Amino acid sequence: EPEVTQTPSHQVTQMGQEVILRCVPISNHLYFYWYRQILGQKVEFLVSFYNNEISEKSEIFDDQFSVERPDGSNFTLKIRSTKLEDSAMYFCASSELDTSYNEQFFGPGTRLTVL
């Protein structure tokens, strides 16, 4: 069964450093998303991406965040200058074209720890 994959599974970084989280969405999906889940809290939407541009972003997704689809398979989330409060699980998700925000399939997540 096709699935969303994410690397690395765990990333530890120093405050102020840049990190790039990587995702490979399901191959025939065209909408891509990043979500964040701070430990013990709800899953929060960060950004959606379609046709090589951001469709929608939340208040959390400020100027330190960026997304990119550098090739036909990868979808990345970059955090330019990490803060302690960026420590969280980051989930990538994807969905098919005709359901846009519906029926999203999530990856296993990357646990980001900022020291």
Place this chain on the structure above:
Amino acid sequence: GENVEQHPSTLSVQEGDSAVIKCTYSDSASNYFPWYKQELGKGPQLIIDIRSNVGEKKDQRIAVTLNKTAKHFSLHITETQPEDSAVYFCAASGNTPLVFGKGTRLSVIA
């Protein structure tokens, strides 16, 4: 914007009993209501969803009901098994980003 409330936050049931988790939403434009199961260390997994043109949907031991008038939707798990133990999230969307509830930690006691 949409706000989703989920209850209870924790739920313990005996194996074989039923479990019910309830959610309310605020935006009448929401028309898609998925439920996700999250096991320890894993991402949310879609287990069932319902759209606003349907009042109930069933898939084996799992069912979801939707009351659009009251803006309520519920997850029902019958004949619970230890492997049902996980955190369950409801969510709502109206062709907008998914808004999640805070989750329910379900423990099925053998």
